[in-house]
Amino acid sequence: MFQSSERNVDVGSFLRGIDVNRDPSRAVVDVEEDAGVSSPNSTVSSVMSEKRSERELVAAGGGRVVEDNDAGRSLSSLDGCGSEDEDGGGNGDDGSRKKLRLSKEQALVLEETFKQHNTLNPKQKMALAKQLNLRTRQVEVWFQNRRARTKLKQTEVDCEYLKRCCENLTDENRRLQKEVSELRALKLSPHLYNHMKPPTTLTMCPSCERTSSSLSSVAPPVMASSSPMGSMSPWAAIPLQQRPAAGSH
DNA sequence: TCGTGGAGCAACATTACCTCA
DNA sequence: CCTGAGGTAATGTTGCTCCAC
Numbered sequence: 499m500f501q502s503s504e505r506n507v508d509v510g511s512f513l514r515g516i517d518v519n520r521d522p523s524r525a526v527v528d529v530e531e532d533a534g535v536s537s538p539n540s541t542v543s544s545v546m547s548e549k550r551s552e553r554e555l556v557a558a559g560g561g562r563v564v565e566d567n568d569a570g571r572s573l574s575s576l577d578g579c580g581s582e583d584e585d586g587g588g589n590g591d592d593g594s595r596k597k598l599r600l601s602k603e604q605a606l607v608l609e610e611t612f613k614q615h616n617t618l619n620p621k622q623k624m625a626l627a628k629q630l631n632l633r634t635r636q637v638e639v640w641f642q643n644r645r646a647r648t649k650l651k652q653t654e655v656d657c658e659y660l661k662r663c664c665e666n667l668t669d670e671n672r673r674l675q676k677e678v679s680e681l682r683a684l685k686l687s688p689h690l691y692n693h694m695k696p697p698t699t700l701t702m703c704p705s706c707e708r709t710s711s712s713l714s715s716v717a718p719p720v721m722a723s724s725s726p727m728g729s730m731s732p733w734a735a736i737p738l739q740q741r742p743a744a745g746s747h
Numbered sequence: 748t749c750g751t752g753g754a755g756c757a758a759c760a761t762t763a764c765c766t767c768a
Numbered sequence: 769c770c771t772g773a774g775g776t777a778a779t780g781t782t783g784c785t786c787c788a789c
Contacts, residue, residue: 597764597777617757639778642757647776649758
């Protein structure tokens with residue numbers, strides 16, 4: 499697996515410091531969820547593999563694979579987790595993971611819940627899982643993926659916005675450059691220059707009595723980085739209320 | 748009080764399956 | 769029927785926090 503080394507230098511990192519989901523009752527809840535997989539695993543991998551096999555059993559044994567995903571089925575007809583505790587023993591033999599498709603009703607409820615809070619504490623997770631006849635792990639995974647999708651969408655929106663900003667700045671730069679060359683041309687033609695009124699757009703610098711828009715100050719604007727997505731936060735110079743937001747999910 | 752190991756969690760990258768044009 | 773693209777559920781890894789010891 500290829501992971502970037504700067505993986506954790508992201509927006510989410512500092513948010514993790516605020517562990518809004520931390521719930522004192524968590525331990526009890528999680529023990530409940532992982533009932534039967536409570537062996538003291540020494541490594542994460544072993545935990546994962548055990549949890550994985552548990553999931554596979556449910557996914558396969560529950561039979562909630564795509565072929566039975568007709569739009570009309572009711573939530574209560576989803577048996578898989580109803581069998582939260584039962585293992586079903588399905589086709590765990592071939593090791594293939596069958597992918598279930600959430601019903602429209604389930605997706606709707608999950609979406610609505612996500613709108614209210616994009617993370618769930620263990621109690622909420624369990625309640626939601628129970629309501630939807632899903633496993634808590636499935637709810638958890640759905641929220642993880644949903645957060646990822648939201649972030650991706652927001653990134654795309656940000657990117658588009660920055661692209662437009664860049665284009666606007668380029669245009670502005672071009673305009674200013676043109677203005678500079680025009681002013682230079684005027685300056686090189688004293689007979690014309692003397693008879694002209696000073697440009698009304700130029701303001702006097704009160705302290706030095708020189709025009710604030712002297713030629714040197716009209717150099718092309720240089721951004722903090724050559725790229726609009728430079729190392730510095732691209733939003734640093736953009737008022738918060740002007741930042742675009744990804745559409746509702 | 749401090750260090751340590753385990754557990755749980757979220758973020759992230761990736762994989763694998765499914766649908767649909 | 770085949771196929772490639774896109775969507776998304778699921779998996780694996782990593783780092784962080786909390787807590788018991």
